[in-house]
């Protein structure tokens with residue numbers, strides 16, 4: 048664990064510098080929205096047991112570096128298992144609490160965690176790719192699209208991020224590989240791939256192998 052932390056420290060320093068350098072304040076990312084299942088933690092269909100929460104490799108370090116760089120971190124999660132009757136809202140909150148506790152041990156804190164409990168049939172305004180959760184965060188915390196990024200493993204995360212005008216990254220963890228193939232995106236073996244800007248409307252600004260690589264892309268985009 049110690050060795051792993053050490054190996055990331057150089058990258059963290061570079062990221063902090065890039066995010067704080069203000070070389071291009073118009074493009075700097077200050078606030079980051081994360082999908083939960085398949086992006087931060089292992090995707091278990093309709094997760095209801097807090098003991099099944101497993102952080103994906105490198106996530107804790109990547110979030111720690113972002114927090115150190117002064118970014119605010121948010122979770123925006125579709126939890127249709129509630130609306131479909133597979134789990135209760137209490138189950139989902141218990142899972143989120145477990146996630147909060149795991150990360151608090153590493154001094155990582157989310158500014159807010161939003162979830163949509165509805166099934167697709169309910170036609171709500173908060174289920175991604177609808178932008179209800181973005182609208183709420185924008186109003187509540189004064190977020191600006193130009194300074195906000197969305198990272199997720201599903202096409203709906205990409206469509207949500209693009210509809211809101213955010214920097215948008217698709218990670219290849221969780222369901223990301225299938226989703227990238229469906230969108231006709233290439234699959235990088237390491238790091239990230241980004242199309243020439245602006246990408247087509249249903250594409251992300253980058254495809255990243257995992258959350259750490261997504262953060263690397265955002266650092267680069269912030270410095271551009």
Ligand SMILES: [Zn+2]
Nearest residue numbers: 163171173174
């Ligand atoms: Zn909803």
